[in-house]
Amino acid sequence: MTSHRSDVGLKIIVIAVIALAVIGSGFVLAAGPEPHIVIPGEILWQLGPLPITSTLMAAWLAMVLLIVGTFLMTRTMKLIPTGAQNFIESIIDFLYGQVEEIAGETNARRFFPVVASFFLFILVANWVALTPIFKSIGVTKDYGHEIFHEIQEKAAKGKAFDKDKHFLAWQMEDAGGIGLAKTGAETFKFDIHAGEDPADVLDRYIIALAEFYTDFQPHADPAHGTGHADPADVEAAFAALQADPDAPKFIAESHGESTAEHHGVTSKALGQTFTALDFPGDKIALVYPFFRAAFSDLNNTLALAIFAFLVIEFWGFQSLGFGYLGKFFISPLKNPILTFVGILELVSEFIRIISFSFRLFGNIFAGGVLLLILTFLAPFIVPLGIYGLELFVGLIQAIVFSLLVLVFAVGAVEHHGEEHNDEHGEGRHADEHPSPQHQPGAVQAH
Template identity: 30%
Template sequence: MFKKLLQAFVLNARIRNAAIGVIALLVLSVVPFFNAPPPHVELAAEALLEHGPKWFTNGLLTTILVDLIIILLAVFAVSRMKEIPGAWQNIVEMLVEGMWNLTQSIAGHGSANSRKFFPWVITIFIFVLVSNYIGLLPGFGSIGIYHSGAESHAQAALDNQLAMAGAETVAVAAAAEEGKPVLVPLFRSPSADLNMTLALALISVFMTQFFGVQALGIRYFTKFFKNPFNDGMGAVVGFFELIAEISKIISFSFRLFGNIFAGEVVLLVMAFLVTFLLPSIFYGLELFIGFIQALVFMLLTLAFFTMATVSHDDHH
């Protein structure tokens, strides 16, 4: 086995070059010049302009960017729509048709519910997917504006903790605490901004109630509120249902935020530890997670929508 490998190494130029490249990159990773800076991790989206409005955050800027990308891609696919589709039109049609079939398979084939739910869930999917993936582009987290560093104490402490992962911990931590200029990234994946995930969670849960009331009328709320003197057990269950409904907001928002934010932190840390090669593996993982999270958000929303339109009284 070893002999065979050695033979391949000596004889096959391609394998030899690849191996030399790998070794060179690994060596470069420990050369101080190529070391990534210690990861600067900020839980909240930061205001881009130091003295500008607080609401103009990198998360908001990237949200607008995501919107533009989605709309441009849509326009590009639909502007010259043909019976015989081109490559891009084909991909977009595949996406829309796939989501449409998925919606129908859960909400009922050809049902009015499918048509009502479809724009909500497919927009969630597309928006979350593009948001997740845009954070993986080079330049996210690395291009930014230096602020004078009058960060809050909590932020410095967080930086301190995360910088522990590195070797030059003490110096970096000290520098951060002393108010050294801090890089505020120009872009931030919207999925790593709680405002976006919370907004989507609120929309999802609110629309669940909306569709429920639309389908069942005032009867929908009997799921949560029952007369405790008639049906004591039912009242307790209804109370739990209410809590579950509210906790959906939190689970929706923090699931997406946590996955994407953590993914970005993992990428940063990996780039900090071994500059080359190692992050590539995690990039693959993040691509997978980005897709799965978009799908999960969409499918859960769809499932809740569908469940809300079904009357629970009929079961008894």
């Protein structure tokens, strides 16, 4: 008995050691740089006035997967379904049954295409966002040159910066034209403050680069400081950059070289004018992913919410005509309380757009941030539990959104008011007691 307990204890210790070793190896092999979290989708390209964002690309990917997947699974339709066709039909049949149970047979035929489309689109978009291609592959934006370009533009106009700018980027190596963030790469941060002169910003930038790429240590914080940099710090920082072959190099202006395209920026501390910046070694850049969770962008959730609002109102007018407005506008002479209630209902119709948008956006964005932070803190094993949770959250959010659309649609097509209840009471009782041909198990001819 004692030997059995010792064997069990030994197994537990071995498993614990292996788990800790795997988790620890993650910090060496897969430790990512400090997460860069932004709320709007990253703009990848500009198509005329339309920005193509990473979240829009993700929405298009979900559409393609739904369309192509459905086509492939049903391209050889059979009267008696098998395989993939049977799988698709079982899902559609289940969804239709749920819609019919809530909305009734007549309304289910109207509502089902829209409600099912909402559910499947949101579900696929949420689940595909958990695959490895999301937030890991994209275009590289070179912030090292971007900062210098910002300084050049302001210097060319002879104006101070008119607003604060915050830059955060990673140390990356250039592998055949592809920017790769190093394992555990350092994060470079630099701030520009409103009212600062471009020359002062240039001096602080020289110090910040020297501190990041070399062993140079300034007397003040160069990235977040303001005002004039210490000239001694600027001179020492510039010398440190020049001495390190892999550090960035500021290229001084030659006689007559400064043009509108390559405008020179003069350092107050050094008295030299620089027209360009070269990175012979690692660069400072960010990866703007091709795909980010579609509904981690408020624009996409707002688009869904507006469409849901419009289709619900359309169904209301389609069923009740202009009598649909009767539930919002009730004469105060008839019933002052119902007049006030009607106004509240009208306001709530528009508030639904906000609740639809922020509920879906908040849950998906928060889940993405949680995964990003946890993967940064513990690269292996630990995030797996959160991935399982996010699969569940993605399903729940698809159910909640589509179910709310269905419930609001049912409320929109129902008659309101005592007169309507009396007028249509007979029809309601007829629905409660269906004719034999609508009873379960009855056979109907079509």
